[in-house]
Amino acid sequence: MKFKRLYNTEEHRQEVKEALQTGRMGLILRAFFFPKMARAFLVRVLIVILTAWCFFKFICMPLVIQGESMLPTYPSRGFMFCWAPSYWFRSPQRGDIVIMRYGRGTMLLKRVIALPGDTVAFKDGRLILNGKPAAEPYIKGPSDWNLPERTVERNHYYLAGDNRSVPMEAHVFGEMHKRYLKGAPLW
Numbered sequence: 001m002k003f004k005r006l007y008n009t010e011e012h013r014q015e016v017k018e019a020l021q022t023g024r025m026g027l028i029l030r031a032f033f034f035p036k037m038a039r040a041f042l043v044r045v046l047i048v049i050l051t052a053w054c055f056f057k058f059i060c061m062p063l064v065i066q067g068e069s070m071l072p073t074y075p076s077r078g079f080m081f082c083w084a085p086s087y088w089f090r091s092p093q094r095g096d097i098v099i100m101r102y103g104r105g106t107m108l109l110k111r112v113i114a115l116p117g118d119t120v121a122f123k124d125g126r127l128i129l130n131g132k133p134a135a136e137p138y139i140k141g142p143s144d145w146n147l148p149e150r151t152v153e154r155n156h157y158y159l160a161g162d163n164r165s166v167p168m169e170a171h172v173f174g175e176m177h178k179r180y181l182k183g184a185p186l187w
Contacts, residue, residue, distance in 0.1 A: 069161030114158035141165030
């Protein structure tokens with residue numbers, strides 16, 4: 001297979017030579033900075049740009065963490081990627097950290113604390129799961145959350161942040177349909 005050179009070709013040298021002969025600075029700069037490229041090169045550049053756009057738009061979305069609902073697990077103003085294929089072939093499990101769509105253009109980072117069919121409640125800051133206190137080693141601060149028992153609906157997950165020292169009223173948490181779960185953090 002023979003590859004055509006994309007620069008420093010006879011055509012490029014001829015273009016530069018003609019530009020120099022005219023003495024016009026605009027032609028000289030154009031020949032130097034924007035040489036005529038082979039069509040195949042431009043097609044490859046467009047394919048790379050389109051592939052990168054699709055990859056970062058639909059598969060590995062870059063995100064900036066704003067807020068403290070997942071402290072100390074994830075700091076505010078941190079950077080991460082949402083890996084969408086995480087839940088293409090499996091369902092989230094209790095304890096997984098998920099990224100969910102919340103409104104237009106907003107994504108939230110939360111932990112799955114209950115699965116479909118589970119009963120969930122909070123009593124004096126403790127998570128009560130299926131009638132028993134649940135171990136949550138990722139919770140570091142004191143909490144005073146109280147919430148009556150409820151059953152998680154089919155195709156829904158119960159999500160909450162790790163920073164339960166924030167008052168319950170200031171937290172976004174609760175049941176979320178699985179269609180809003182967009183993936184998991186890459187790290």
